[in-house]
Amino acid sequence: MTKPKALFLFALLIGGCLLLSGCIGTATPMGWSAPVMDDDVIYVGTTEGKVVSYTLFSEPRVAAEWWRFPPRGELGLGGGGGGGFLACMPTASAVMYSTPFVADGAVYIGAYDGRVYALNTSSRVAGYSFPQESEGEWVYPEEDSIGAIVGSPVVAEGILYIGSADGNLYAIDIVTSELAWDSPFATGGYIWATPLVHDGVVYIGSFDHKLYAIDAADGTLVWESPFQTDGAIAATPLFYNNTIYIGSFDRKFYAVDTSTGKAKEGFIPFPAGNWFWGRAVAYDDTIIVGCVDGRVYALDAETGERKWSFPELDEGAVGPIRGDPALAGEVVIFGADDGRVYALDAASGHLIWDYPHGEDRFGPIRASLYAGDGEVYVHDTRNHYIYALGAEHGNVLWSVSTAE
Template sequence: MHKNMPFLLVLCIVAALLTGCINEDMSLTLTSEPEIKDSDGDGIQDTYDKCPYVYGPIHNDGCPMATTAAPPTTSPATNAPTTTVPPTSLAPPTSPPSTTAPPQPSLKIEPTDWAMEGYDLMRSGVTSSEGVSVFASLWAVQRSDTFTSSPIIAYGNVYVGTGDGDIVCYDKTTGNELWSYGTRDIVLSTPAAYEGTIIAGSYDGYVYCLDAMSGDLLWLHRVGSDIRGPVLAFNDKVFVTSFDQHIYCISSDNGNLRWAFQADDLLIGGASYDDGVVYFGDGSGTVYALGSMNGNLIWKNQIQGAGSIYSTPCVTDDSIYIGTTNYDVYRIDRQDGSVVWEKETRNAVRSSPVFYNGYVYVGAEDSFFYCIDVEDGSSEWLKMCNSPVSGTPTIANSNVYFMTLEGEVYCLDAASGAQHWIYESQIGDTGYSNSAISISGPYAYFSAHALLYCIG
């Protein structure tokens, strides 16, 4: 060792003490303004709504850190069980002191709420609400940017993500904006309402947990890449899929990581759940079943010729239904992952199927909407639309609702396919929408490019 090394070490520690503080674990906490970075290398100072990327866990304005986090090291998807990775969650801001109140215990999800994409944990898409039998527009709100997630309805409000990175809360009766929370990138992932909170994923690679009534940040958790699939939350756990090929299980109360599992390819669709098992698909056409408590692999099946899976599985008592980019809808056995039947369409199926009364309902990019008999995969009826159908359908009161890419909303009789009504939203020549129709009571909510609608 150089003879001056101890002296230089002392100088470094003194300098650190002058600019910040040394924690007990010898980590450095900054007390002065953190260094602003160009983390993406585009030659432009990283900012988002005046929120700089900074070193350190969370800046005192609530912005998350920008240092690139590597995906957690987990056992390959071919091995079971997977190993549990260390927590990578970030604590809420502590300076200045947080004034965030805990979620109100009186807040609860009502049966007529639409608290997550697909209505329930199995993503059945079927609600007990009466739905909208006769169309009438009640209110619409417009933004300068776009609405990019499907809306959810809970606690008397509507929650939705936007193209400029906001999670926005509106009064479901009036459409008045109640609060907005800014992330650093697009919020394409449909949020989930759980225990008085709203949990959403963003393209910035963070999972955000917000107080449902105030919009205050309760915790956030960083994953390895952007989040596109809808959030799933139940039993004190939050499940998110990420473009980094991982599915994450996070504690809902504090954002700590419980486990993560690495799939064979990127994850775009979300996860579904029933009876202790989580189901999802990846970009290689592989479908997975994992134990929800520990992430152990139960089975997986790479479907030959399936292409990529963008849709979120619909789970029933004995089967899983999923669409693929190689023009197919599959029925898969829940016990072992084997294919029961394959239904061919004329283009990619990015829409997530739903199940009702012995039939599967799904849209395709061939501009057809399909009603499929679950026994043999044959078509019960088809509805030709004016543009591709990539949004997830909804079933209410024996009617099926869905939206096309160009913003047309259809209400059809689920049994016969007879059209009750169609509404052309004001989406514009360059707009598009992948929104699901979220139904609560006698009202339906959906986003269409820069507009959010309530009809009923």
């Protein structure tokens, strides 16, 4: 079988899995945008293709909707038809997989319609027509679209970096909304991952099984050759101690020397029972990562040796884990497809709390979690709610609907 044909068949397999995992009984596609917070305002993309912001108040601790784009009553971004690679069937509105990136009063997000949006918070509060170019608002591209966007944007030094299902990594000047490089950086497969930008280098994985290191200024390769795995890469890399840590759909977790692009000496790739999809976190020379096999693994940062897992290997797994965990001090918190959120002692892996209790459940937690100021924010995309849980005890502090 030729390599292009094999890649195509693999993409169909992944797509089929996403159709099953991203849709529920009515065959409606569901996204998994994660909430983020900036200056006591929470931003999130909704399953209706909207970007919504909520202002947090202290006494009482509640969240109130500040603005939403497009406004209520209008179709979501890309509305008028799904039909894309992740969509289960044509729908009246779009979904949102991308997580907002907030910087200097602007909100940037990639939509599944294959366009990138820059929103000005003041203009959205006022309800002005979009885009208010004088206020820094824009859409890229202005006409047509690039491939579907599943990953999230990252802004560094005035440049927005984002990958697309067309296999390209784009660098967009946030002032001019024009390409910052001579051309997008092309990989050999879909890009569903969110890039990492560190010290002038953009790290991004692709469905072509490769991890790339790209000069953030001009879009040229930094490593002599990309780092090769045996499966598609959809995770965001973690930079820790001059090493990139990342998992692959080949069911292995890797450590890469950033100076050479080669496997980190002494680190043995860790084999798990299924794909690695989410980003890892680092705690005290330990790398902690969730896996679609329904377990969280803590690995020695130097050797890759397993320190602990939750649940332990002789215990039944929880639901598949796709999103990034949140690290709140000495506690690592993650959500799973079984509809629960789990908080573990980062040093030992011991369970501190889980929520909901008993037979109660959220919908499948596929969005990454966000930790801030003693709270952990959870996006329940099936029930269209954001929940704030206390990081110490897991109690519900407040909740707010994302639905129209």
